[in-house]
Amino acid sequence: MSTISGLGLVLMVLMIIIGGKQGWKSFLSIILNFGFLFMAVVMIAFHLPTLPVTLFTGVVILAITIFMGEDDLMTTQTAFYASLIVLIILILLIIPVEHFAMVQGFGEEDAEDLEGMSLFIGINFVDVAITTTVLSTLGAIAEAAMAISAGLTEIIEKHPDSTDKQLFRSGLSVGESIIGTTFNTLFFGFFGGFLALFIWFAGLGYSFGSIVNNKIFVSEMIMILVSFVGVILTVPITSLVMSKRKNKVDVDSTSKKE
Amino acid sequence: MKKFVNQHTIVVALIVIITGVLAMTFVTHDQGLYQRTIAQVQTVKNGKPQRQKDNFDNVDHLVNQSIKAKIMNGRYKGQTVRLTNQYSDSHAMDQKFKIGDQVFVKLSGSKHNLGGTIQDYKRDRVLVFLVWLVVVLLLLIMRFNGALALLSVLLNGVIFFLSIQLDLKMQATYVMLIFGSLSFVFAVLTLLIVQGPSKKMLATLGATTLGTAVAMGLSLLVFSLTHERGMYYESMQYVTQVPRPLFLAETLLGSLGAVMDESTDIVSTLFELKQLNPDVTAKSLFLSGRRVGQSIMGPLINVLFMIFMADTFTMSLLYLKNGNSWGYTFAMNMGLGTVQSLISGIGIVLAIPVASALAGILLGKRGAKIS
Numbered sequence: 001m002s003t004i005s006g007l008g009l010v011l012m013v014l015m016i017i018i019g020g021k022q023g024w025k026s027f028l029s030i031i032l033n034f035g036f037l038f039m040a041v042v043m044i045a046f047h048l049p050t051l052p053v054t055l056f057t058g059v060v061i062l063a064i065t066i067f068m069g070e071d072d073l074m075t076t077q078t079a080f081y082a083s084l085i086v087l088i089i090l091i092l093l094i095i096p097v098e099h100f101a102m103v104q105g106f107g108e109e110d111a112e113d114l115e116g117m118s119l120f121i122g123i124n125f126v127d128v129a130i131t132t133t134v135l136s137t138l139g140a141i142a143e144a145a146m147a148i149s150a151g152l153t154e155i156i157e158k159h160p161d162s163t164d165k166q167l168f169r170s171g172l173s174v175g176e177s178i179i180g181t182t183f184n185t186l187f188f189g190f191f192g193g194f195l196a197l198f199i200w201f202a203g204l205g206y207s208f209g210s211i212v213n214n215k216i217f218v219s220e221m222i223m224i225l226v227s228f229v230g231v232i233l234t235v236p237i238t239s240l241v242m243s244k245r246k247n248k249v250d251v252d253s254t255s256k257k258e
Numbered sequence: 259m260k261k262f263v264n265q266h267t268i269v270v271a272l273i274v275i276i277t278g279v280l281a282m283t284f285v286t287h288d289q290g291l292y293q294r295t296i297a298q299v300q301t302v303k304n305g306k307p308q309r310q311k312d313n314f315d316n317v318d319h320l321v322n323q324s325i326k327a328k329i330m331n332g333r334y335k336g337q338t339v340r341l342t343n344q345y346s347d348s349h350a351m352d353q354k355f356k357i358g359d360q361v362f363v364k365l366s367g368s369k370h371n372l373g374g375t376i377q378d379y380k381r382d383r384v385l386v387f388l389v390w391l392v393v394v395l396l397l398l399i400m401r402f403n404g405a406l407a408l409l410s411v412l413l414n415g416v417i418f419f420l421s422i423q424l425d426l427k428m429q430a431t432y433v434m435l436i437f438g439s440l441s442f443v444f445a446v447l448t449l450l451i452v453q454g455p456s457k458k459m460l461a462t463l464g465a466t467t468l469g470t471a472v473a474m475g476l477s478l479l480v481f482s483l484t485h486e487r488g489m490y491y492e493s494m495q496y497v498t499q500v501p502r503p504l505f506l507a508e509t510l511l512g513s514l515g516a517v518m519d520e521s522t523d524i525v526s527t528l529f530e531l532k533q534l535n536p537d538v539t540a541k542s543l544f545l546s547g548r549r550v551g552q553s554i555m556g557p558l559i560n561v562l563f564m565i566f567m568a569d570t571f572t573m574s575l576l577y578l579k580n581g582n583s584w585g586y587t588f589a590m591n592m593g594l595g596t597v598q599s600l601i602s603g604i605g606i607v608l609a610i611p612v613a614s615a616l617a618g619i620l621l622g623k624r625g626a627k628i629s
Contacts, residue, residue, distance in 0.1 A: 003489050005484075018611060027556075122347055188515030
């Protein structure tokens with residue numbers, strides 16, 4: 001058995017023991033997300049237009065992460081709509097940023113890994129960089145949207161007559177309580193994975209000026225900063241979507257009574 | 259009152275705009291701070307695109323650019339330099355320059371007939387813009403807690419760089435020891451900032467440390483049982499030290515934030531429950547903790563998974579276009595990322611019972627105090 005299947009098995013068993021049916025569904029969501037991610041690489045390799053591929057994969061991965069992570073419909077639907085809005089805003093931010101930063105493809109530090117490879121593959125790596133950045137933020141958006149949405153659902157259940165303004169405030173205060181740990185999740189997730197690169201920079205004595213203009217470093221920083229923006233925006237947007245949906249649900253239930 | 263709010267809003271908007279303009283002005287005029295020569299592109303002449311086809315039938319076009327640029331710093335400030343550049347449709351390691359772009363150049367030739375080669379593109383403007391955007395949004399929406407979050411990230415960044423220096427000083431002999439103890443320092447500091455010194459913080463710290471340690475131990479056990487089959491350390495990028503300990507350190511650091519995130523959520527909820535109902539038993543606390551954990555573990559594992567996998571996307575694409583099979587592409591690019599995601603996932607799942615049990619033991623006794 002390979003190490004990957006061994007670890008996968010351990011993770012699956014643990015998730016089922018601790019999470020029960022929900023754990024199994026969460027495990028499946030990871031496998032499905034992997035499938036769609038790999039499919040995105042293959043689709044782009046077949047020269048399908050990158051932006052539609054990115055949008056499609058983004059929406060599907062958000063849906064999988066959110067709807068398979070929780071059962072409560074009020075929570076999941078709100079989180080899904082909110083994260084779609086955030087996804088669109090982020091894409092509109094990422095496209096000019098990536099065109100301006102020119103961090104596509106590979107850096108000098110990749111040279112050794114690229115030996116013997118043909119780089120002229122006829123696919124624009126700027127578009128690929130946009131796809132990569134969008135995909136890297138999806139998990140964080142989905143998680144934050146679900147946390148805010150679940151918190152607000154609970155508040156609505158306890159205080160059904162809270163006004164839109166109160167609800168928005170509550171959303172922000174739920175956001176304030178998660179923002180510190182979420183930022184650290186992202187910080188460690190990104191920086192931990194690039195420990196080797198930072199050791200390279202330090203070991204070869206890169207100056208501060210070279211680091212802040214380095215292709216790979218800037219590309220990594222764009223991903224982490226865009227993720228931060230995504231998580232911050234998710235908080236008010238989820239709160240707004242929740243108050244809009246609550247009013248709609250209220251109207252529906254009163255009209256049914258009449 | 260209403261007028262006050264409006265004035266307040268105007269002041270805030272002004273501060274936001276002024277800091278933004280100041281930051282961008284600074285970073286577009288900071289060439290004097292650089293040792294390397296920076297030049298700004300003044301005119302560009304593009305050659306005819308030349309079609310080219312590689313061994314795998316990928317079609318691309320190469321274009322030569324001849325560029326005149328004005329030097330912006332150093333001895334030759336104000337002089338014009340002639341540069342050449344070649345770019346392809348795919349832009350993998352090249353790029354198309356436009357008028358106004360700022361580039362780092364290595365000068366050559368005589369004083370009156372300056373030539374040079376383009377080394378890199380100036381990217382600091384984008385970073386400053388995004389940092390400004392994050393800080394403004396964070397402070398506007400989250401205020402005090404936003405500032406705290408920023409502080410903890412900055413502090414962790416500083417320690418991160420210090421520890422890399424330490425690792426280099428020790429010539430990479432105690433990688434796991436350094437980054438293992440470092441993770442503990444990170445956890446203590448972050449939780450102190452986020453939760454303050456309290457019993458709650460101790461419970462969270464305990465859950466984070468234990469959860470991560472058990473996950474690493476369990477994974478190493480699986481490593482030895484499966485003889486690390488399918489782990490291609492040679493596929494690790496940017497390696498300047500022995501890859502295996504470096505990989506484990508990367509995995510440890512990568513999962514730390516997520517495990518802390520989850521432990522914080524569980525422990526905070528259980529402390530709140532105890533406050534609402536002081537007679538709650540250890541067992542029911544444990545069960546509530548498990549319920550909280552169940553709903554957040556999936557999304558949290560997916561956060562790390564997307565981060566680890568997105569980093570492998572570009573190289574995987576290149577592998578596929580260079581005629582490699584799907585299996586080989588996966589093994590050489592995504593294999594290690596998958597292992598990292600799986601180990602982190604195990605840590606995230608294990609933190610649930612540990613956090614619930616710790617909080618249950620601490621709070622379960624009748625009359626146990628919250629602080």
